[in-house]
Every structure is written in structure tokens, then in C-alpha cells.
Amino acid sequence: MTSRAQDRPEVLRYTAFSADPAGGNPAGVVLDAAGLDDAAQLAIAAELGYSETAFLTAPPAGLGGEPGRAFTVRYFSPRAEVPFCGHATVAAAIAFAERHGPGDLLFATPAGTVPVTVAEVDGALRATLTSVEPAVLDVKDDDLDEALGALGWQRSELDPAFPPRIAYAGARHLVLAAATRSRLADLAYDFDRLTAFMHSLDLTTLQLVWRESETVFHVRDPFPVGGVVEDPVTGAAAAAFGAYARELGLVAEDAVLTLHQGTDLGRPGELAVALRAGDARVRVSGTGTRIPEDG
Known part of the structure; x- marks a missing residue:
């Protein structure tokens, strides 16, 4: 997932909560953010200018979930890290599912563990996240x-x-x-x-x-x-x-x-x-x- 031309991970752009690229809420998605420190993640988020960008890395020990379908996820706005972002979670889940198939995912976020399920509904992928305790x-x-x-x-x-x-x-x-x-x-x-x-x-x-x-x-x-x-x-x-x-x-x-x-x-x-x-x-x-x- 690394762009050789820029020598950095591929940065995807997805919209969430709409099947129309011109609708919904745009988010950045980095499916492999290994090696990116806080400053680099913030710089990517600021460059994109979307309200949030999601960065996925290896899960913490003991998280559980299916192998290869559990991740640590961090979210950055153009100004700062935020503890959780719903639309970037949906965007990241759909981006992952397009490449690896629908099913269950498990995200370890700064706010807590968030299960996400992606299913194909009427020919389109649809993601459902389960919140932390409200x-x-x-x-x-x-x-x-x-x-x-x-x-x-x-x-x-x-x-x-x-x-x-x-x-x-x-x-x-x-x-x-x-x-x-x-x-x-x-x-x-x-x-x-x-x-x-x-x-x-x-x-x-x-x-x-x-x-x-x-x-x-x-x-x-x-x-x-x-x-x-x-x-x-x-x-x-x-x-x-x-x-x-x-x-x-x-x-x-x-x-x-x-x-x-x-x-x-x-x-x-x-x-x-x-x-x-x-x-x-x-x-x-x-x-x-x-x-x-x-x-």
C-alpha cells in the first residue's frame, strides 16, 4: 500500500453515509499507517483538509477479532487528534472491505473498542459500527x-x-x-x-x-x-x-x-x-x- 513515488503510505479518499461521491462526509483513509508518527499523520490530515482522516496500524495485543481484520485506529482532523470519528470509521471499513471482502472488523480506538460489520446490501457495501458505552x-x-x-x-x-x-x-x-x-x-x-x-x-x-x-x-x-x-x-x-x-x-x-x-x-x-x-x-x-x- 506504499506509494513509491512519494515514499509514504497510500492515502485514500472516501465519502461516508452516501453512495454518491459528491454527497456524505469525505474522509481520508490510510489502511497501512505503520511508520507514521503523530506529526506525519497530522500533516496528511491537514493536507487533505477533510474533517477527519483515519489511520490503521497493527492491533494491540489481546484485542481479539479475526486475524487480519483487527486494527488500531487513530483519527486526525486538520488541527488535532480526535478520540473517535464515526464517518471515518465507516469510510475505513468500506475501503478495507472493497479490498478484502465484507465481514466483521474490530477497531481499537482512543475512545475504546469499536466493532464494525460490513455487508453487501442491494449491491452496495454498508457498514455498521457499534459505539462504546455512551x-x-x-x-x-x-x-x-x-x-x-x-x-x-x-x-x-x-x-x-x-x-x-x-x-x-x-x-x-x-x-x-x-x-x-x-x-x-x-x-x-x-x-x-x-x-x-x-x-x-x-x-x-x-x-x-x-x-x-x-x-x-x-x-x-x-x-x-x-x-x-x-x-x-x-x-x-x-x-x-x-x-x-x-x-x-x-x-x-x-x-x-x-x-x-x-x-x-x-x-x-x-x-x-x-x-x-x-x-x-x-x-x-x-x-x-x-x-x-x-x-
């Missing part, structure tokens, strides 16, 4: 006021049925629900102010949501801490949102939620979020495809 935390009033101030939102524009919370399923996300689709669509925020706020609470994105129906949601994710104004389609935040919605009794314990994201950016994508009664972990599924080199 958590849902309260938000202080002062922190909520600062988040809304950075967004330019008012409390009156929030959906009172969806209390603000910090949700975690591998990374921390502040969940805020807009009362209207037009409020969600009109996103223009103070980049530096939101960045500082998010660093203060160790947030990866803000998960902004609007409920269309019982199980259908539209979402957006500002990501200034990663050097990106907005993440097009966000698997880690989708997992966190699933845990949040179940914890607060906003959806059934057994449910499959459909999240639409990226439409407002012109990169539509779709995530399926599966919740199972008696199982705290959340499953996030989506398709993906390679982005042509001239794309």
Missing part, C-alpha cells in the same frame, strides 16, 4: 447561554421537548434542538467564540437537531475545534444523539432513527441509528464510496 450529562445554564450566544440563537428558538445535554458515544457533543427547520437551516456562528467554548467543555461538535417525525431527524454539526466550519455528516454525533434520545425517553428503547445531514451544505447524507432494549451501545449504519482522484 453517557448523557447535564449542561450548566451559563454554558448553555455561552453556546447560544456563539451560535446567535435564542432560548425561545429551542424545542422545549429536547432539553440541552452533553452526549457521549466516543466523543462529547452538545445536543441542542431547534424548534423549526428554518432555525436549523440558518447557521452562521462566531467561529472563534464557539471554538473557545467547545475547548472549555472538551466538545468535538455541537449536535444541532430538528425533529421531522417520530423517528426522522435533520441534524447539523459545527466543528470549529477541528478547523472545519461544519462537519457534513457526523457518525459519532449520531451515536451520541441516539443515546441522548433514548436516555430522555424521546424515542422507544427499540428503535431505528433516520438522521438526514449535509443537505444544507449541498452534501446530503443519511445515517441509520439503531437502539436496542437492554443494550446501551448504539449502532450507526451507512453506505460509502470512493471519491475519484479528480473529484
Whole structure:
């Protein structure tokens, strides 16, 4: 997998949560990152400019999984390493499956062990990741006021049925629900102010949501801490949102939620979020495809 011309591992480009290279969320994928130190991985991520790039290396001892299908995975945004990234996980799994066949994979990430299954569905590869153990935390009033101030939102524009919370399923996300689709669509925020706020609470994105129906949601994710104004389609935040919605009794314990994201950016994508009664972990599924080199 090494490019002799550049004397570095091959860097693949895939989009996740869409079968269209122009949709979904682009991610970099390095299937063999052996020999790349932190600086080299960050440089590759910054060069690509995608919200995240996944780097795969040999698994830690005792991880388990099928031989040759278990890996250590690290994720870098253009600015820093992040503990977990859902769309880059899906992209990496589909890139691997295209070369070695569908089946089960096991990823040792900084956030914990993440099983991934890739299956062929209606002629296309579809990946399902299982999150780490999730958590849902309260938000202080002062922190909520600062988040809304950075967004330019008012409390009156929030959906009172969806209390603000910090949700975690591998990374921390502040969940805020807009009362209207037009409020969600009109996103223009103070980049530096939101960045500082998010660093203060160790947030990866803000998960902004609007409920269309019982199980259908539209979402957006500002990501200034990663050097990106907005993440097009966000698997880690989708997992966190699933845990949040179940914890607060906003959806059934057994449910499959459909999240639409990226439409407002012109990169539509779709995530399926599966919740199972008696199982705290959340499953996030989506398709993906390679982005042509001239794309």
C-alpha cells in the first residue's frame, strides 16, 4: 500500500453515509499507517483538509477479532487528534472491505473498542459500527447561554421537548434542538467564540437537531475545534444523539432513527441509528464510496 513515488503510505479518499461521491462526509483513509508518527499523520490530515482522516496500524495485543481484520485506529482532523470519528470509521471499513471482502472488523480506538460489520446490501457495501458505552450529562445554564450566544440563537428558538445535554458515544457533543427547520437551516456562528467554548467543555461538535417525525431527524454539526466550519455528516454525533434520545425517553428503547445531514451544505447524507432494549451501545449504519482522484 506504499506509494513509491512519494515514499509514504497510500492515502485514500472516501465519502461516508452516501453512495454518491459528491454527497456524505469525505474522509481520508490510510489502511497501512505503520511508520507514521503523530506529526506525519497530522500533516496528511491537514493536507487533505477533510474533517477527519483515519489511520490503521497493527492491533494491540489481546484485542481479539479475526486475524487480519483487527486494527488500531487513530483519527486526525486538520488541527488535532480526535478520540473517535464515526464517518471515518465507516469510510475505513468500506475501503478495507472493497479490498478484502465484507465481514466483521474490530477497531481499537482512543475512545475504546469499536466493532464494525460490513455487508453487501442491494449491491452496495454498508457498514455498521457499534459505539462504546455512551453517557448523557447535564449542561450548566451559563454554558448553555455561552453556546447560544456563539451560535446567535435564542432560548425561545429551542424545542422545549429536547432539553440541552452533553452526549457521549466516543466523543462529547452538545445536543441542542431547534424548534423549526428554518432555525436549523440558518447557521452562521462566531467561529472563534464557539471554538473557545467547545475547548472549555472538551466538545468535538455541537449536535444541532430538528425533529421531522417520530423517528426522522435533520441534524447539523459545527466543528470549529477541528478547523472545519461544519462537519457534513457526523457518525459519532449520531451515536451520541441516539443515546441522548433514548436516555430522555424521546424515542422507544427499540428503535431505528433516520438522521438526514449535509443537505444544507449541498452534501446530503443519511445515517441509520439503531437502539436496542437492554443494550446501551448504539449502532450507526451507512453506505460509502470512493471519491475519484479528480473529484
